């Protein structure tokens with residue numbers, strides 16, 4: 001039985017490594033544009049030089065799984081067509097191409113490997129007292145601004161967003177902002193309208209010049225599903241049934257950021273359980289057992305604030321905020337364990 005996995009992120013890797021354990025007859029091919037698994041949740045560290053976020057696919061995939069470097073241009077009719085023209089036939093496919101970025105012109109995106117590498121090189125060339133602006137007041141922007149400020153205290157780092165850290169409870173938000181200030185990050189609660197020649201203009205009319213402007217907002221998904229004629233939502237995510245199969249083709253499972261699961265946001269914390277559930281569903285199908293619906297459940301969200309501080313915000317299963325949050329060393333350990341757990345789960349096919 002041929003299984004093709006498109007995308008070797010958290011969801012694709014976990015799915016491939018789990019299927020190989022559960023479905024012994026599966027011949028699995030994983031297709032990814034790069035020969036590495038990229039820990040996207042560590043891309044801000046890649047930029048700051050505090051962690052290497054890429055690991056060779058060969059050391060992440062279990063024996064017997066084939067890794068194929070390439071980009072899938074179209075998927076459907078039991079076939080995945082690659083950018084070099086080759087077509088791989090499949091009995092089942094896992095669409096796991098993740099999410100992407102839509103950077104404002106004049107900025108460098110944090111959320112892709114290529115953007116992170118460009119940012120890392122530029123950052124390394126900046127002399128002391130240079131100005132760095134991070135656009136995006138959500139988790140990615142907060143983690144990026146804090147990581148850079150801690151790693152390069154000689155730089156002037158600023159974070160800009162309509163309301164920085166507004167997706168946290170009152171207490172957690174206050175702590176996040178206090179920690180950013182402790183690291184000398186200037187917080188600007190405003191929207192950016194354009195960036196031209198390194199000058200960012202804000203809705204309020206203010207403007208400031210930077211030597212490096214980073215776009216720390218993850219938005220949209222690759223257009224592979226839409227291009228392939230699968231039904232997608234307004235963000236381009238493929239619509240799925242309650243077992244995470246495309247509503248157009250039961251042979252295609254869709255998992256991770258590119259799946260239109262009601263209530264889901266872009267999160268590694270969701271990609272892993274979805275991949276695990278879809279892999280288990282395939283095993284059930286093969287064994288002729290009854291299928292079980294996937295149910296989405298949140299635990300919380302956490303941000304690092306450099307290497308020595310973090311805030312972990314607990315949520316209800318539907319992602320609404322609880323008042324409880326953790327800070328300090330406990331939060332740092334919790335977040336690091338979750339991050340390591342994401343990679344471990346991808347490599348071993350466990351979790352979820």
Ligand SMILES: Cc1cc2nc3c(=O)[nH]c(=O)nc-3n(C[C@H](O)[C@H](O)[C@H](O)COP(=O)(O)OP(=O)(O)OC[C@H]3O[C@@H](n4cnc5c(N)ncnc54)[C@H](O)[C@@H]3O)c2cc1C
Pocket residue numbers: 006007008009010011012031032033034038040041042043044070071072073096097098099110111112139140143218222224255256257258266267268269270271302
């Ligand atoms: C700096 C940063 C910090 C983050 N922190 C957190 C966090 O703390 N907690 C959390 O839950 N989430 C976090 N996220 C979000 C998290 O990284 C994503 O939700 C997660 O990576 C989604 O996993 P995925 O497997 O769906 O997609 P990805 O990890 O994006 O993997 C998708 C893979 O598919 C490949 N691909 C794309 N198109 C094609 C194609 N046409 N053919 C073949 N392959 C293709 C890509 O190259 C990539 O390798 C963070 C993101 C960033 C950028």
